[in-house]
Amino acid sequence: MKLLRLHLAVVAVAAAAVVPVAAAPDAACASEGPRAVLVVDTGADVIRLCVSLGRPSVSGIDLIKLAGQQHGLDYSFGYGGNAVCRLAGVGPDGGDCFAEHPYFWGYWRGSSSGGWTWSSVGPASTRVTDGSVEGWSWGTGDDGSSHPAPPPTAFSDVCAPAPEPVPEPRPEKERRSKAPEPQKTTTPVAVAEAEDVSTGEGDEPKKRRKERPRRPHRGSVEATPTATPLPEPTLAPAAGAASRPGGPPAAGLAAVIATAALGAAGVLLLRRRAREGL
Amino acid sequence: MHPGAWLTWALCGGTAATLTTNPFYLLPLGASAWVVYAAHHRRDHPAGLSFRVFFLFALAALAVRTLLVLLGPVDAGTVLNSFLEGLRLAVMLVIFGAFNAVADPYGVLRLAPRRFYEAALAAALALSLAPRTIAAVTRVRDAQRARGIEVARYRMLPALAVPVLENGMEDALTLAESMDARGHGRGRRSRYRPLPWTRASVLCAVVSLVALTAFASAAVAGDPTLVPSMFPPSWPEARSPLLAAASLLALPALLRASS
Secondary structure, three states: OHHHHHHHHHHHHHHHHHHHHHHHHHHOOOOOOOEEEEEEEOOOOEEEEEEEOOOOEEOHHHHHHHHHHHHOOOEEEEOOOOEEEEEOOEOOOOOOOOOOOOOEEEEEEEOOOOOEEEOOOOHHHOOEEOOOEEEEEEEOOOOOOOOOOOOOOOHHHHOOOOOOOOOOHHHHHHHHHHOOHHHHHHHHHHHHHHHHHHOOOOOOOHHHHHHOOOOOOOOOOOOOOOOOOOOHHHOOOOOOHHHOOOOOOHHHHHHHHHHHHHHHHHHHHHHHHHHHOO | OOHHHHHHHHHHHHHHHHOOOOHHHHHHHHHHHHHHHHHHOOOOOHHHHHHHHHHHHHHHHHHHHHHHHHHOOOOHHHHHHHHHHHHHHHHHHHHHHHHHHHOOHHHHHHOOOHHHHHHHHHHHHHHHHHHHHHHHHHHHHHHHHHOOOOOOHHHHHHHHHHHHHHHHHHHHHHHHHHHHHOOOOOOOOOOOOOOOOOHHHHHHHHHHHHHHHHHHHHHHOOOOOOOOOOOOOOOOOOOHHHHHHHHHOOHHHHOOOOO
């Protein structure tokens, strides 16, 4: 019995490991230039998009528009185009973004380690630059402590590593391979949306369920911000990510040791000066 | 040590602390300030003891900043976040306390160009307010004790406040007179005891600037380890160059303060 459980666990881990890797090719959408990650968490499922910015920096609103152009993300804005009403088919359509209050789209800003911080300003006044991670989650709660955060997502989970600077012939190839991509990339979004619309629990393929066993369904109020495990250990190149979940990182230990050493040195100095009466 | 060197040290350390909420950078910064205080604080002067008061202030700031968040909706992330912000404030206070204990505020004042003498006077008074008040309190209590005056705890404040404020006024007048006597605001200035930039002073200033440069360039480059996200709570990562920079601020403790 135990053995079976172990096997199941291994399979689950393997499945989790495979999914993002399989998703990686479509994420490699934007080959060059600044890119940012847009995570849309409808509560029922999570859409992760790698968006090419085209400029060094854009606003949070612009990022959604770009995701619409590049990946066919469905969206609508309200309040003069400064607030987000609807994403991926979830949320009110029309000018009043709080029509379905207490449910609304919460705006989160990602850190490079995969964590999320509740944005204190609206998406029209934020700056999205190369490597940024932006998150939108559908749920209740008026601030970062009560609104459910999207699942932890690091930039490298979604956007494939930038191509290394290579000799001349390469860029030409890439440009050629870039052409068919828009069609490729629209599919996952379409699938995600279709899923979302159907909402039927029974007809969801088993495999997909396995991929996301942890997200509560849209409408479940007890969605907590943090509980979800990290999907990221799958991408090996994410440096230092492996050491994080356990204890403090090695550099942190070094910091504690340095602090202790300095503190002890201070005590010794004080004692010596007191003895010598300096 | 040249007072300018200490001023540079304090400004660089304080600025570096404002740039980060990562405890793995803040703790070495605070420890560096502690070592510098231990090595260089003026034992002959009551102001040298002001570090202890600043340290208590720092602990209070940390506690208040952390406890205030409990008034709102709480989860581990928000508590940790405000704790780290409190820690940043505490480390800044510790650095400032160390500066007060090691440097002579009047010496710092002498650095100011004569044209800015009013501003410099105000700054010197502000800078030396805490150490001078602490020194005055110590003096007054010593005097009271010497005369056998035992003041009950709850009546200590008024019994202390009057002589301390009087002391403060006198100090300010003395300072103003001494500045006048040294030719501040008159276009000429005597330098009867010039402050030399010794090699130790230069080294202290350079090391501080290097440490600040490391933190400032990391901040400009958008280093995510400077302000780690606590949503969800996790161990923050730290980068060794910044750790080294924070510990570098302890180096002046090794220098000989030959003045």
